[in-house]
Structure formats: structure tokens, C-alpha cells
Amino acid sequence: MVLFSLPKLKAIICLYSSYAEIFPQCSSMQAVWHHIHSLLPLRDAARVACVSHSFRRSWRCFPNLSLTRETLGLKGGVDGISSKIALDLAKRTEHILKNHSGVGVKALKLEIREFPFFSTSRDDLNRWLGIAVRPGIEELYLQLYSSHADVYNFPCTLLLDGSGKSIRHLHLGECAFRPTAGVGFLRSLTSLELYDVHITGDELMCLLSSSVALEKLTLVYCHELIFLEIPSLLQRLSHLVVHDCLNLEVIKNKAPYLYSFEYSGALVRLLLGVSLQNLDIDASGWDVIHYAGAKLPCMVPNLEALNIHSSYVRDILVVPGKFLHLQHLCIGAFTPDYDYLSLVSFLDACPSLETFILSAEPDCMEQESGLGYSFHDLRKMPGHMHRNIKDVQIIGFCSAKSMVELTCHILENSKLLKCLKLSTCYNGEILCSYNNNGKCLPMSRGMMMEAHKALLAVERYILGKVPSTSS
Known part of the structure; x- marks a missing residue:
């Protein structure tokens, strides 16, 4: 080709x-x-x-209809879009679809602003979808943006009579989706994304039970979900994403080959399955670091990559099991008084670990600085060897005593360490500007002072422990 x-x-x-x-x-x-x-x-x-x-x-048979503000050349900010742009978007969408035969459409991407205002009614939207959603369509993307309480009900009948059998990618945003039992209309579906969609657990189960080709499922802000069960017949499902579904209590996975799971939100009961190898949890209001240490070794024994972030953590960390296959570990500990040296217990539970990334908030500057201590005052954790660690990054490094102690411990007990990166900028991006002028945002006085303290801590306690072969 x-x-x-x-x-x-x-x-x-x-x-x-x-x-x-x-x-x-x-x-x-x-x-x-x-x-x-x-x-x-x-x-x-x-x-x-x-x-x-x-x-x-x-x-009249153009296959890829992407009808969004950007593709139609309607300039304006995403936030606070004007009524004129919303009206122009609706008019241009009407004109294009009115002149399309509906034959040959492979992909429809439809974006509606300020629905149901500015001349876009439910009848209009149903008619537009009816033109393009026909047998042969492979991708359907419908995103509504509305501050109105009245919710648009996606017409599931559009997907009957063969129109839904060819759809491989389905994205719905800010609407209600109510599939019923016995309706097997999405058998070719490989990717399903639901953003702020009104759908219950039973309704989702009806949909999943017929979507045997599904490979990736994404659920974001789906607040009607309480119990999420992934059926075992989803033999191809490898990626599951669940973000901020506020009423969710249980996630139970029976899909035998689920490889990756990404979750953010409050504490839920997780039943994930032994096939999982990549796990990402961004917690709100619960101590996911201790949860991971206590629950995950037996729950997901084949885990190879773990990414956990928590704004609520305790100091005492004991990991009773072993992550025998874990090679990549990223921990975000977002509390100003956290004892970072306690993470040694987590590292000790990962005998195959090669990459360790610690992300800390700049608030760690509120901790007791290690600059006033001698080498003999720094705590040590004897008997903990991390034999396979090669790459360590500490993002948000500061002069806090416990962080200096953790860094020294890693240098002394990781004989294969090739790279140690210490960055005083949180996430490496806090100073980057998104403006066109290319200038960076100014540092606060407190951050500048802490950066100088961190540099002094590196010079005083850490540089002397770095082998000449390390970077």
C-alpha cells in the first residue's frame, strides 16, 4: 500500500x-x-x-464523519463555549448529515454543545444518528455537553436490525444508555467507553453478556453503578478502566485474561483475578499503600507493574506477602508528614523489582529537615537487600530526614543500581507553562528555599554514597 x-x-x-x-x-x-x-x-x-x-x-458516501468543534473549524475555548459556536456547530452538523446519503459510513464522531439548547432537539439528534448508524458502521462516538438536568436517552433501537453488529468502537458521553436483556446487537464490539453515562449494573451486564469480542472497557463518572461484574465469557477482555464512579461498592472480574486494570476513586471491594499483570490505583480517602501491601500479593500474584497513589497514608508499613513477579513500582505518597523510610518494607517484598519511582508532594518540606543531623543520626534498615533494582526516581525530592534516609538506604542496599534521579519539582511539570510564550512559571519563595536545602542534603549525605559507575 x-x-x-x-x-x-x-x-x-x-x-x-x-x-x-x-x-x-x-x-x-x-x-x-x-x-x-x-x-x-x-x-x-x-x-x-x-x-x-x-x-x-x-x-454523499464519505465514510469518516467527524463533526466536532475542531474539525468544523469553530474556534473558541473548550470551557465556557459561546452560544454562537454551539449554534454554528448544530447548523453545520445538520447541513452535512442532511446532504449525506447515509451509505458507506464507517465512523461517526458527533459532538453536541449545550444540548438540548440552541436548535438541537432530541428529534434532531435521533435523526442525525439514524442517517449514519446503519449496517457497516464500525465506530460511533457521541459526546454531549450540557448543564441541563434533562438527560438524553440513547435510542438502543438504532443498533438493531444489523446496524450494531459491525460496530467495533463505541463511545457515549453524558447520556442515558439502557440496553435490555436478550439484545445481542454489539457482537463485534472491541472497545466500549462510557463517560458520565446513566447505566445500572444489570443493564451493563446485559450489554457485556453479548459483547464477546470486547477487549477494552472504560467507565468514567457512571454513578448508577453499584456492583460491577465482568462476566467470564469476555475471553478477549484485557484492559479495564474505572474512574470516579461515586456509588460503586464492588468490582468483581471473572474475565480470565484481564491484563491491566486502572482505578481511581473511593475504597471498593476488589476481586480482580490472577491473570492481572498491570495495576494502577489512584485512591481518595483510603490508604491504598497499606491496602496494596496487605491484600494484593495473594489477590494478584502475577502482578508485574504496580502504580499506586494515596493522599492518606500511615507510617507503619508491613507487607506480609511477596510480589514475586513485580518489576515496576510507582508510589505516590501525598501527605506532608509521611515516613518515607517505611517504604523499605514494600521494596523488600518485591525481590524481582527493577524500577522504583516515588512521587511526593512539595509539602514534604514541612517535615523535619535532615540537614541538622550527622550521618550517625540517620536511621538504617539492616538486612534488607534489593538485589535487582536498577532504576530509581524520586520526584519531589526534598531535605526531609525520612526521604534522605530512604535514598541513602537504596544506595547502600541496591548493588545493581544504574541510575538514581532526584527531582525537586513535583511530577517534573509544576514549573512548565502551557502558554505560547514558552516561559516557565515562577517558583514560590518556599519552593526555592526547599530546593536549595534539598541540594545541600544531596551534597552532604548522598553524593558520597554514589558509586563511580552510577549516574
């Missing part, structure tokens, strides 16, 4: 569009023009259709 850059593709179209007009009877040539036309972005495809009868016919 030959791939062309967009400028070259436009040049080819300009060169040969007249040729297509001269020889309209050549069906194979028309198929070539139709394919070339389908590779263009929406706005360019529309422009070409305005100057060529051949491409005008092709436009």
Missing part, C-alpha cells in the same frame, strides 16, 4: 480530478477517486467536493 502525505494527496487530487470528469464511465477509476477522497480530513474532503462532480458524488 502506498501512503502519501496530505499536501501530496491534495496535489494528486488537483491533477487528476479533471481526468475523472472526462472519463466518468470507468468504474475502477471512480473507485480509486472514492478511496483517495475517503483519506482526506473532513474539511478538505468537503472543499474538494465543491469543485468536482465526481467527488461531490463521493461526498
Whole structure:
């Protein structure tokens, strides 16, 4: 297959569009023009259709309809979008879909701002979806943005009569989705994303029970979910993402080959299955570090990568089991008084660990500084060897005594250590500016003072322990 850059593709179209007009009877040539036309972005495809009868016919069957503020050239900020932009978006969407035959659509991306205001009614939206959602469609993306309490009910009947059998990717945002039992209309579905969607656990189970090809499931702000069960018939499901579903109490996975799970939110009961190898938990209001140490070694014995973040942690950490296969560990401890040396227990429970990343808030500067202590005053944890650790990063490094002690411990007990990176900037991005001027944000006086203290702590306690072969 030959791939062309967009400028070259436009040049080819300009060169040969007249040729297509001269020889309209050549069906194979028309198929070539139709394919070339389908590779263009929406706005360019529309422009070409305005100057060529051949491409005008092709436009009525254009396969990739991405009708969003960006693709339609409506400038304006994402937040606080004006009523004029919302109205223009609805008008342009109406014009494009009204002139489309509905035949040949492979992907529909529909974004509706300030629904149901500014001339976009439920009847309009149902009609637009009815034009494009037909047998053969593979991707459906519907995102509503509304501050109105009245919720749009996605018409599940659109997915019947073969229209849903070909859909591989489905994204729904800010609507209600109410699939019923016995409706097997999404058998080709590989990716399902529900953002702020009204759907119960039973309704989701009805959908999942027929989606045997599903590979990735994403649930965000789905507050009607209380009990989430992943059925065992999802043999291909490998990735599960659940974020901030406020009323969720239990997540029970029966899918036999689930590989990766990403969760954020309050404490829930987790039953994940032994196949899991990658786990990411961002906790709110519960001590996920202690939870991980106490529960996960027996729950997910094959875990290879663990990423946990908690704003509530205790100092005493004892890990009774072993993460025998864990190679990558990232811990975010966001409390100003946390005893970072206690993490040695976690490291000791990971005999295969190669990469360790610790992310701390700048508030660790509130802890007792280690600068007033001698080497003999620093605590040590004898008998803990970390034989496979090669790469260690501490993001948000400060002069706190417990953090200095942890760093010294790692240097003294990790004989294969190749790289130790200490960054005083939280997440490495706190000073980066998103403005076009390219300037960085100024540091506060407190952060500047703590950065100097951290540098002094490195020079006084850490540099002398770094082997000459380490970086």
C-alpha cells in the first residue's frame, strides 16, 4: 500500500480530478477517486467536493464523519463555549448529515454543545444518528455537553436490525444508555467507553453478556453503578478502566485474561483475578499503600507493574506477602508528614523489582529537615537487600530526614543500581507553562528555599554514597 502525505494527496487530487470528469464511465477509476477522497480530513474532503462532480458524488458516501468543534473549524475555548459556536456547530452538523446519503459510513464522531439548547432537539439528534448508524458502521462516538438536568436517552433501537453488529468502537458521553436483556446487537464490539453515562449494573451486564469480542472497557463518572461484574465469557477482555464512579461498592472480574486494570476513586471491594499483570490505583480517602501491601500479593500474584497513589497514608508499613513477579513500582505518597523510610518494607517484598519511582508532594518540606543531623543520626534498615533494582526516581525530592534516609538506604542496599534521579519539582511539570510564550512559571519563595536545602542534603549525605559507575 502506498501512503502519501496530505499536501501530496491534495496535489494528486488537483491533477487528476479533471481526468475523472472526462472519463466518468470507468468504474475502477471512480473507485480509486472514492478511496483517495475517503483519506482526506473532513474539511478538505468537503472543499474538494465543491469543485468536482465526481467527488461531490463521493461526498454523499464519505465514510469518516467527524463533526466536532475542531474539525468544523469553530474556534473558541473548550470551557465556557459561546452560544454562537454551539449554534454554528448544530447548523453545520445538520447541513452535512442532511446532504449525506447515509451509505458507506464507517465512523461517526458527533459532538453536541449545550444540548438540548440552541436548535438541537432530541428529534434532531435521533435523526442525525439514524442517517449514519446503519449496517457497516464500525465506530460511533457521541459526546454531549450540557448543564441541563434533562438527560438524553440513547435510542438502543438504532443498533438493531444489523446496524450494531459491525460496530467495533463505541463511545457515549453524558447520556442515558439502557440496553435490555436478550439484545445481542454489539457482537463485534472491541472497545466500549462510557463517560458520565446513566447505566445500572444489570443493564451493563446485559450489554457485556453479548459483547464477546470486547477487549477494552472504560467507565468514567457512571454513578448508577453499584456492583460491577465482568462476566467470564469476555475471553478477549484485557484492559479495564474505572474512574470516579461515586456509588460503586464492588468490582468483581471473572474475565480470565484481564491484563491491566486502572482505578481511581473511593475504597471498593476488589476481586480482580490472577491473570492481572498491570495495576494502577489512584485512591481518595483510603490508604491504598497499606491496602496494596496487605491484600494484593495473594489477590494478584502475577502482578508485574504496580502504580499506586494515596493522599492518606500511615507510617507503619508491613507487607506480609511477596510480589514475586513485580518489576515496576510507582508510589505516590501525598501527605506532608509521611515516613518515607517505611517504604523499605514494600521494596523488600518485591525481590524481582527493577524500577522504583516515588512521587511526593512539595509539602514534604514541612517535615523535619535532615540537614541538622550527622550521618550517625540517620536511621538504617539492616538486612534488607534489593538485589535487582536498577532504576530509581524520586520526584519531589526534598531535605526531609525520612526521604534522605530512604535514598541513602537504596544506595547502600541496591548493588545493581544504574541510575538514581532526584527531582525537586513535583511530577517534573509544576514549573512548565502551557502558554505560547514558552516561559516557565515562577517558583514560590518556599519552593526555592526547599530546593536549595534539598541540594545541600544531596551534597552532604548522598553524593558520597554514589558509586563511580552510577549516574
